[in-house]
Amino acid sequence: MPALHDIIREGRLIAGHRPWPRAMVSARQWQLAAAEAADGRLTLSGLWGDAGVVHMALLDEESGAAAVLSLECPEGRFPSVGRLHPPAIRLERALRDIHGLEPVDCPDPRPWIDHGAGAPYPFLTAEGDSLHQIAVGPVHAGIIEPGHFRFTANGETVVRLEERLGYVHRGIEKLMRGAMLEQGAKLAERVSGDSTVAYALAFARAVEAALELEPPPRALYIRGLMAELERLANHLGDIGAICNDASFAMMHAHCGILRERVLRAADGCFGHRLMRDCIRPGGVVKDIDGAGLALLEALVKDIRSYFPALVKLYDNTASLQDRTVTTGILKPALARQYGAGGYVGRASGRAFDVRRNIAYPPYDELEFDVPSLSDGDVNARVWIRIREVEQSLSLIEQMMARLPAGPVITTLPRCAGEGMSLVEGFRGDVLIWLRLGDDGRIARCHLRDPSWFQWPLLEAVIEGNIVADFPLCNKSFNCSYAGHDL
Amino acid sequence: MLKFLLQGLTRPPLTEAPPAPEDAELAALAARLQAAARRRLGRSLSIREVDAGSCNACELEIHALNNAYYDVERFGLRFVASPRHADVLLVTGPVTNNMRQALERTYNATPNPKWVVAVGDCAIDGGCFAGSAVVEGGVSKIIPVDIHIPGCPPPPLETLKGLLTLLEQM
Numbered sequence: 001m002p003a004l005h006d007i008i009r010e011g012r013l014i015a016g017h018r019p020w021p022r023a024m025v026s027a028r029q030w031q032l033a034a035a036e037a038a039d040g041r042l043t044l045s046g047l048w049g050d051a052g053v054v055h056m057a058l059l060d061e062e063s064g065a066a067a068v069l070s071l072e073c074p075e076g077r078f079p080s081v082g083r084l085h086p087p088a089i090r091l092e093r094a095l096r097d098i099h100g101l102e103p104v105d106c107p108d109p110r111p112w113i114d115h116g117a118g119a120p121y122p123f124l125t126a127e128g129d130s131l132h133q134i135a136v137g138p139v140h141a142g143i144i145e146p147g148h149f150r151f152t153a154n155g156e157t158v159v160r161l162e163e164r165l166g167y168v169h170r171g172i173e174k175l176m177r178g179a180m181l182e183q184g185a186k187l188a189e190r191v192s193g194d195s196t197v198a199y200a201l202a203f204a205r206a207v208e209a210a211l212e213l214e215p216p217p218r219a220l221y222i223r224g225l226m227a228e229l230e231r232l233a234n235h236l237g238d239i240g241a242i243c244n245d246a247s248f249a250m251m252h253a254h255c256g257i258l259r260e261r262v263l264r265a266a267d268g269c270f271g272h273r274l275m276r277d278c279i280r281p282g283g284v285v286k287d288i289d290g291a292g293l294a295l296l297e298a299l300v301k302d303i304r305s306y307f308p309a310l311v312k313l314y315d316n317t318a319s320l321q322d323r324t325v326t327t328g329i330l331k332p333a334l335a336r337q338y339g340a341g342g343y344v345g346r347a348s349g350r351a352f353d354v355r356r357n358i359a360y361p362p363y364d365e366l367e368f369d370v371p372s373l374s375d376g377d378v379n380a381r382v383w384i385r386i387r388e389v390e391q392s393l394s395l396i397e398q399m400m401a402r403l404p405a406g407p408v409i410t411t412l413p414r415c416a417g418e419g420m421s422l423v424e425g426f427r428g429d430v431l432i433w434l435r436l437g438d439d440g441r442i443a444r445c446h447l448r449d450p451s452w453f454q455w456p457l458l459e460a461v462i463e464g465n466i467v468a469d470f471p472l473c474n475k476s477f478n479c480s481y482a483g484h485d486l
Numbered sequence: 487m488l489k490f491l492l493q494g495l496t497r498p499p500l501t502e503a504p505p506a507p508e509d510a511e512l513a514a515l516a517a518r519l520q521a522a523a524r525r526r527l528g529r530s531l532s533i534r535e536v537d538a539g540s541c542n543a544c545e546l547e548i549h550a551l552n553n554a555y556y557d558v559e560r561f562g563l564r565f566v567a568s569p570r571h572a573d574v575l576l577v578t579g580p581v582t583n584n585m586r587q588a589l590e591r592t593y594n595a596t597p598n599p600k601w602v603v604a605v606g607d608c609a610i611d612g613g614c615f616a617g618s619a620v621v622e623g624g625v626s627k628i629i630p631v632d633i634h635i636p637g638c639p640p641p642p643l644e645t646l647k648g649l650l651t652l653l654e655q656m
Contacts, residue, residue: 167582
């Protein structure tokens with residue numbers, strides 16, 4: 001049973017990769033690591049291509065250790081990880097489409113991000129009496145992102161759901177190549193708009209890791225405030241939206257009010273409702289003043305007095321509970337296998353939160369709980385988010401009380417380096433890996449959204465549920481299309 | 487639940503809450519919008535939103551138009567589920583190669599007369615995604631656009647102003 005550091009030790013360590021080690025490994029070690037992930041001893045956290053090289057990020061959740069394994073593929077081929085460990089399959093399909101590297105023996109030969117010139121996509125089949133198909137998307141009925149869902153149903157019961165994604169592919173990783181850091185930060189913030197702060201933070205932390213640099217303490221706390229405001233806004237909005245998908249519009253209306261108040265407070269403090277262009281490598285470019293702190297204080301007080309009645313409303317409405325309890329159950333084993341992050345994992349017994357397990361400042365100095373449940377249904381996912389709203393409020397108060405004085409940004413040296421970061425967004429762990437050239441430009445940047453390990457699980461969760469419960473299941477996952485498609 | 491319903495009856499609606507500066511602006515807009523919408527379209531304008539490659543920030547802010555603070559339905563602006571029911575297509579994103587066909591089809595499925603509003607910086611010219619080989623670089627490259635609403639993303643009030651401008655141009 002080689003542990004993560006044993007695998008790394010057998011490889012050739014690459015200097016200048018921070019904060020976790022990176023090693024060039026042989027094809028045998030590569031497959032050994034894939035087998036460790038398949039056996040559940042390591043968690044696959046990312047798999048991406050580079051010039052003639054593939055990289056695989058692995059986590060040892062118990063010890064909080066992380067590492068990147070790199071394999072050279074001079075012939076443009078590498079042994080498939082997905083062959084042993086299914087969570088890697090879509091990553092490998094995307095890698096083949098975007099980088100032209102071939103995962104040998106990958107179980108799924110179909111393209112993923114590259115939709116080609118209108119060639120028909122071979123959906124998986126389902127056979128049996130009385131089955132019919134329902135095709136939904138890419139343009140949906142609501143104000144949501146584009147993606148295609150192919151349901152095969154027996155009457156009302158879903159027998160198989162297959163997702164087809166890639167509609168929002170904007171080529172962000174290619175745009176990153178050769179970009180200056182400012183442009184890179186802007187692009188990162190626009191990977192998935194609902195996670196603007198999480199991506200800006202992850203990008204900044206990856207750059208800071210590469211340059212071996214720590215931002216001023218005040219900047220760390222202001223980043224924390226922004227991250228928790230973003231979490232609050234998304235959780236509040238989504239709790240209401242999930243109820244709305246069960247036709248309980250009253251909850252949606254009230255939660256929408258609270259979400260709007262969070263966005264207005266963010267606008268008042270930092271000058272942008274979604275806090276865009278606030279976090280940059282080296283610190284933050286928007287400081288918070290006394291008036292801003294007063295706004296936040298009032299916001300926390302407001303939500304504290306408003307939200308409990310909404311929670312009670314959710315809990316005491318039998319017709320709503322009838323829709324959410326036992327609907328869309330994600331089994332804990334699947335959540336573990338896929339390393340599902342965020343509320344999706346935590347509602348199914350995977351109590352992983354980067355803020356706790358691989359703590360980064362300011363969270364290493366703050367007190368908070370990481371709520372976790374094992375029911376894995378829509379109701380459990382709602383409850384995790386309710387609990388996280390409460391935790392975020394407490395975190396905001398703690399950060400305001402401890403907010404250090406001083407500068408908020410430091411200047412960056414111009415040098416080469418490799419850095420990686422893991423940041424807990426509202427949806428789960430965002431991974432960013434990058435390499436900076438001598439000229440200070442981005443040579444390669446990979447951004448992995450938590451949705452990569454959540455989308456496939458939605459297909460499993462809906463099986464045996466009725467078609468009408470799909471919106472509920474989908475909203476309770478709330479995976480990002482844009483974050484996934486890049 | 488009863489408590490909430492009773493409170494809803496007795497409390498004043500948020501949309502008429504004492505005006506902060508931007509709320510006053512909203513009220514003035516509402517009056518103009520209502521008059522314009524009535525004049526041109528009878529009583530309502532049906533909007534179909536199409537994400538053609540946005541990062542979803544524009545969607546979040548367009549969603550906010552429906553919350554109790556902005557409540558656009560009171561102006562007769564309504565988001566509909568199908569382009570067949572729409573007068574206006576509200577399009578976001580730089581138009582990715584992979585969404586081009588879907589956008590064209592949605593446009594063709596919308597009955598005449600129809601208007602197209604491009605929302606957000608990247609819908610105008612690709613924004614920060616301009617130059618990517620897999621995006622078309624703006625909505626007007628694919629379908630005729632009547633009005634552009636800049637912003638990244640435009641706040642709800644800006645989108646509302648844009649729709650008003652459109653109504654006055656119709």
